[in-house]
Amino acid sequence: MKSTKRAIIRASNLCRTYSSGSEQFHAIRNVNLDIYEGDFTVIMGNSGSGKSTLLYMLSGLDRVSVGEVYFDDQRIDENNEKEMANFRARRIGYIYQSINLVPDLTIYENIALPGYIAGSSTKEVTKKATDLIKAMDLEGQQFRLPSQTSGGQQQRAAIARALINSPEVIFADEPTGSLNYDQGVAVLDILTELNRNGQSVVMVTHDIKAACRADRLIVIRDGKVNGELHFNKYDEQDVPSREAVIFSLVSGKG
Template sequence: MIEIKNLCKYYTMGDTKIKALDNINLSISENEFVSIVGPSGSGKSTLMNIIGCLDVCDSGYYILNGININEMSESELADVRNKQIGFIFQNFNLLPKMNAVENVEVPLLYRGISEKKCRERAMECLEKVKLKGREYHRPNQLSGGQQQRVAIARALAGGPKIILADEPTGALDRKTSEKIMGTMKELHKNGQTIILITHDLKVAKQAKRIVSMEDGKLEDGKLYMEGD
């Protein structure tokens, strides 16, 4: 599903050129649950932005479902983000004036889907993450864990090939984090491809495969399977 070869990304700070990603090579298959773990500044967020088509590399290439992302225009990248990738963020990124079901409908409305079908799909996704009965609550009426489940439902609504989760438990307490990770595992069990970005090794180990990053590089010998 994902093939990344010799990928590099640079940033300029004053007169200094910084290599944020240094010759990254990574393959992710359909239905995998992979975590990318590393400390702040390791390059994992930069890699996430490129995988999520929010940014592009400076050299190397990124193939997603047989498509060379490097060759796409900004409008084409936006289309990929909307249709093939579901995003989950640490701070939920819900619209405060919208209730749960309206928040879940947002990516569908951008596709021009009818209001009736948007509502039906949003309700299905909220039920899937066990939020039946909370559909008309606004974010400030929901707990942190419930808000994150709304965010997961929103990510699922468009039927994406990949769920890209950036520190999905970072703003939650331990017990709530465990529940959210339980939801992620259930989605994976049902066939969803998930890429989880985290600095927390305990969270990372709940994926089926871990890739470790440091100083812009994928660490050799840092691939594990759960239980190893």
């Protein structure tokens, strides 16, 4: 479907080939994909279909083998290492399934660190980190090490860390994968609220309930885009009907 929304990311003829010895594996094959500003885009697909690989390339976390990636109309796949690190620090936020907080830094320090890496002043970082700690309901946890907090608190800290530089796009790779049900819902509620306030979100998930948060769903199969659905902004009432259409598209039973 042609969209009137602005493409914040454009990927053209994207390929990613992994080599091991003389073997080559084509994890992403000729993908053409736009990600629209303000959308909550969800990527689903079977294990090994290439979701994480695609997310890495769209976010500049990994190199493309062939193809082009444009972010806000600027080509990023030709960036050198320094330009790419700068791009990642300032323009995107990344939330990992495995959370990946630095174990020896406090929750506050983990959240603040990318602010300093991006070159913000101590005053700016302190204000933003303090606001985010409040918004993510982490007051009282900020001087603890990650190991002294719950999984849900750690993932909320990881979201705060991803937001510290006010990125244009937040990428989340199975952000609820290591959480219990209630913690997962809390994280999805935060991402949904951020998106309602205009934040572009791109999330990979295996969970159909989590995928119901999408206003655009993309299904990947064998490294290719295999289907797409569009929804209105998330409304809890729509979940049962959304679950059914998402299930039929993902399972190929539609």
